[in-house]
Amino acid sequence: MKRNRMAVPVSACVLILLFLVSGCGDGKVRIQGKVSYDGKAVERGSVAFVGDKGQGTVFGEQFKNGSYAARVPKGDYLVKINGFESVKLDQPIPGVAGSPPTTHTDKSIIPGKYNMFSQMFIEIDGSKKVFDFDLEKAE
Numbered sequence: 001m002k003r004n005r006m007a008v009p010v011s012a013c014v015l016i017l018l019f020l021v022s023g024c025g026d027g028k029v030r031i032q033g034k035v036s037y038d039g040k041a042v043e044r045g046s047v048a049f050v051g052d053k054g055q056g057t058v059f060g061e062q063f064k065n066g067s068y069a070a071r072v073p074k075g076d077y078l079v080k081i082n083g084f085e086s087v088k089l090d091q092p093i094p095g096v097a098g099s100p101p102t103t104h105t106d107k108s109i110i111p112g113k114y115n116m117f118s119q120m121f122i123e124i125d126g127s128k129k130v131f132d133f134d135l136e137k138a139e
Contacts, residue, residue: 028071029126037083037110038137041066045083045110047133053121054078072124079120081133083110111138 035042047068048060053076061070084106114120114135122131 026071026073028073029124029129030069030071031124031129031131032067032069033131033133034066035063035068035081035083035133035135036066037135039134042081042083042109043085045081048080049077049122049124050080051075051077074124074126076121076123078118079122079131079133080115080118081110081120081135082108082115085109110135113138 035045035047042063043066044062044064046060046062047070048058049070049072051057051059051073056075059070059072059077061068086104087107089103089105114133120133
């Protein structure tokens with residue numbers, strides 16, 4: 001009985017390709033969601049997921065127009081969110097010689113209780129894929 005020598009390598013390559021394309025090998029879950037502050041989508045910023053309930057590896061993504069997507073391993077995470085909006089300055093930037101009289105800069109709009117002092121925790125176990133963060137304005 002004559003055997004095709006190419007059948008085994010081709011089958012192995014197909015299996016490896018399917019494994020890589022499926023993304024199952026890295027143990028990460030694709031999550032997504034929206035970030036709003038005081039009822040409005042945050043123009044741009046970042047969302048960070050700090051593993052081991054705030055003591056481990058950080059996984060994060062930049063976002064625009066209030067929407068983010070990230071690939072994060074399963075686990076418990078402390079969530080830290082920073083958000084910015086562009087503001088127009090009607091005067092030169094202090095300390096920057098020759099800066100034009102009208103320029104734009106970023107202004108942080110998210111209070112520390114959602115980033116530096118965050119107490120927002122989530123569990124990523126693969127059953128839930130959407131995590132929206134509706135942040136309330138600080139009083």
